[in-house]
Amino acid sequence: MSEEINLKNGYKIYKKTSETIKALNNVDLKIEKGKFYAIMGHSGSGKSTLIQILGLLDSLTSGKLYIDGKETSNMKENDKTYIRMKKIGFVFQSFYLNPKLKAIENVMLPMYINKEIKGRERKQRAKDLLKSFNLSDRINHYPKELSGGEQQRVAIARALANNPEYILADEPTGNLDIDNEKIVLDLLKKLTREGKTVVVVSHNEIVKDYADEIYYMSNGEIRSKI
């Protein structure tokens, strides 16, 4: 069984009354284990659409998406949910933390649905994750008490909660200043060294410096930098 995400002839078409938008236009993309991918492109080029489809948050209009060898487009919602929980961690531009939960509780949130993490291990695991991101003294803070950089690190810790193979990040540094941008990207890079696969979508040129593979999107089409 191949350990990779493989998108073949991916189309995502939005039909509005007046026009048809091809957010993804025949996209072929292979995400291999342990690498750092940068997907670049202008606003509206289809980057978010692509990463959401890779992470099973959205589905293709046509085409095939294989995750670790399994074709997903005909899967039941429950099976997709399971894969998402098990294999994929998401990081968003606006962090997307639950404002009513403390940092540690946000990190623990995905663990409740994971049978493999026992009840009493959750807290320790969340603590360890936050600690490794230098947030030991922030574990009981609520999101609004944290800086943008700290919030994004909490979000990455949460993405890692269930020890997924793939970290998919949509503009993870979009709301951060230069210092924090570097911290977050370093962190993601470090994850690839630990064997994780990281896909970062951004229009920020600096991401390229971290990437093993760089792709460009425009008008829903993708090409790799040659």
Next chain:
Amino acid sequence: MKINDYIYLATKNVLSERKRYMRYIALLSISIIILIFSLTFKESINDYVEKNIKNNIFYRTIYVGNPNFKRDEGLIKKVEEISHIEKIIKQENFSTYVNANIEDIQQNEGSIKLIGCNENISPSIIKGRYITDEDKNVCIIPKEFYIGDINDKYNETDIIDGEKLIGKKITVSYSMYEYKELGPVIIQTYTDDFYVVGIYDNNINMGYPNECYVSFNDVENINKIILTGANIGNGDILVIADNWNNVDGIISELEKQGFSTQLYSVPNYILIDIINIIGITMFTLMLILSISTMIINSIKTSKDREKIYGLLKTVGYSKKNILIINFIENIIIGLISFIIGVIISLIIIYIINNLLYNFNFEIRHINLKIKVLTYLMSIFISIFIPNFASMVSNIIIVKKSIIQNKEGD
């Protein structure tokens, strides 16, 4: 996901949304209180009607007289034809007053009322036995027995536990009078012993604590002596219906024949109906108010909730997981409201019962008590309302795609 994890997450959510949920809980508690009250009033009054009005002689007893107060010795004969009549007695033989004394209890001497009874016309016996038409010199006394004039205020401490007197004798005395110009003069005093064979609950049978029951013959015999030489009215009679439900029929039959009638005691139905209608109306209004507030609120906050649900979905929660968490949240809210509602209701009912007891009317005998069925209904309603209120927006939210949830549109 394990049930305790569900409960934990749901509790967390409830706590983190305290403000919003507090309002729900307040509304729900008020609805529950009103529900408990309308049901409890209704049930307690029904109980009261069942236990008292149906059994109580006073509600089954009709005065019958000739319209122009003309003496009519044939009255009894004419009335006998009517069906559903248990007993016809001369008005003067319905009850009598005598002095009473109990040997062991020295300080108690005063007048008591003796009322005729038999096994069909009797307050419900809570201990001992009924009196039959063959019985002589036996009596049934109230559970809370008091010897003396109840028009005077009597002390609680003067109440005798009727149960302790079963088997004991009460000595009664009464006199024969001669009617002189200046008024009646006693010519001879008689005494009789009555043995206590049973007790009735004067709280639920609306009896006064000095009302004792003896056989109809005993009342008549005593009256023969007391009323010797007295002008005993105009020969009116009392008709006792066999059942409370037949009273109206008997009255209309009597009136058809041209007799004047009057119920000895009339239960206050208007009050009962008013309490019922007020209760049901208030509960319905409150139900509508709380459901609509919750629905409006859950629609208003659905954007926020949608984002939270979207977040849960992105980290791998299924629709089912999310709906169960929400369901448990609603159960928690419902249970808290139920508990608050019940506690407040119990306190208010305790106060009302004490207030009612100080009334001199028949409502003093209404004892409010929350029934098991009322508890069950309240708990059902308190869990149902919040779930019902969040159902519509929940289904819409959960059905939407994660992307839509995330954007909250």
